[in-house]
Amino acid sequence: MxxxxxxxxxxxxxxxxxxxxxxxxxxxxxxxxxxxxxxxGMNAWAGSPPSSKSAKAEGNTERGREVFNGKGVCYYCHGIDGNKDQRPQLAPDTAALIAQLNPPPVDLRNQKILRLNTDKQRAHAIREGHPGTGMFPDTTITPQELTDVLAYLALLRREHSSRKP
Ligand code: HEC
Incomplete structure (x- = not known):
């Protein structure tokens, strides 16, 4: 029992x-x-038409800048802070390789010459590489870092266009 x-x-x-x-x-x-x-949800945001408000809410521009000038090695080709004329000191063979790129890396601050119009296209270019150019895919970037970089790119374009008369 x-x-x-x-x-x-x-x-x-x-x-x-x-x-x-x-x-x-x-x-x-x-x-x-x-x-x-x-x-x-973040990806859905990346695919929606660019809106500076949602860019501010979703992506951290400061962290995006760190990825741009660091891990993402975007600055190798696009220049420090997206300043095309301010490339970092690179190993000579890397610099030579980049100098040979055709088309050359674009000035990400100059909205007039940029060809991609949506963050979805930009996200695709960053993740999968930009077709027909020397921009290689970045497979290590996390969704958050991608969102931050997109916010930073939006900031670069805004800063540039506001400086123009
Ligand atoms: C090896 C050099 C290289 C690296 C590294 C590189 N890019 Fe690029 N990028 C290019 C080239 C070349 C193009 C194409 C320019 C053109 O289409 O005229 C381009 C195009 C782009 C475009 C499209 C611009 C447009 O026309 O609207 C974006 C956005 C961009 N890059 C962002 C980035 C970001 C963000 C990173 C880092 C994650 C990065 N790139 C790393 C070389 C590079």
Missing amino acids: EIDWKDAVKTDLRRKILRGLSLSGFLLVGCLVIQFLEIS
């Missing part, structure tokens, strides 16, 4: 633990789903 009771408690405990585990599993999956939704 007593043994039965202990067994019952044990199975009950086991059931409770299992339920607890599946509950935490459920929560974990929920968090992952939410995170995924956030990321795909």
